[in-house]
Amino acid sequence: MDFFQRLAALNLTGDLKLVITNTPNGQRVTLLLVNDLCGDEARKQIAPLNITGTPTELDAGFFNIIEKPMQQASGLMVNLEAFQKSLEKTQQQSAKEKLEESTKKKAKEELNKAYDAAMKKVEELEKEKRYREAYAKTPDPEQHPDQAESIRKKRAELLANFSQPGLFDAIPVQSASQPSTEENTSGVETSTNATIESVTA
Known part of the structure; x- marks a missing residue:
């Protein structure tokens, strides 16, 4: 299988940067996987992978050496990206809930x-x-x-x-059948006048 076909078969997420440097004893290959879609700054702490060997050794074991660590790095950054997104979503949800709680509290007050x-x-x-x-x-x-x-x-x-009774409920109402003082006085005066007239006659 060709080099690039085997590289594609690794199914890495991100950009694989590969630097080959000639050394007195052979070659040094430096690989660094970069995923700019991952927003977590922790991805920057992943160190590049360095492999040193003769061209023959590298041809024989290059992909066996890089397969596992590169796939781990790729998976790690994918997980970091998913973690970062979930963290942002959680923070947004938390802020929303706090706002709703604050609004409800204010309305209740x-x-x-x-x-x-x-x-x-x-x-x-x-x-x-x-x-x-x-x-x-x-x-x-x-x-x-x-x-x-x-x-x-x-x-x-x-x-x-x-x-309950009001202010004017306690005032007694005078009975219409009870004769007034004025009427009694008038009656007395009438009777007296009649007596005087009788004596004179």
């Missing part, structure tokens, strides 16, 4: 603030015995599920005060 303000107004109106207005100002239990029971209890208390 605003809701609790609105609840406290509404209940404060209800208490003020209740102290003034303006029960109907206080009832109308109570928050919606569906919008405040955590305080729903307290809201329903307060509404029941206010509703019970609707039937």
Whole structure:
């Protein structure tokens, strides 16, 4: 099998850089696999593979020597790339979840603030015995599920005060059948006049 066919059969991911240097005892072959698609900086820590031997030795054992380490380096960088992508995805998901959590927390704080303000107004109106207005100002239990029971209890208390007697309910109403003082006085005066007329006659 030809050199390049055997090289292609390794199925490496990335760019294989190969440098051949003549030495006094033969040749030194330096191989470095580079995968620019791998965003992890750890890939730069992978050292080049150096092989030294005579041309005959290199022809006989070159691919047997480089096959395993080159495939390991290729797989490592592919794994690093996958790891980097998963890490970025996890970071994005984490940031998204934190944003959603922050938004929910802020919304809940605003809701609790609105609840406290509404209940404060209800208490003020209740102290003034303006029960109907206080009832109308109570928050919606569906919008405040955590305080729903307290809201329903307060509404029941206010509703019970609707039937209490008002300010003018205690004033007695005068009976129409009871004769007035003016009528009695008038009657006395009439009777007296009649007696005087009778004596004169």
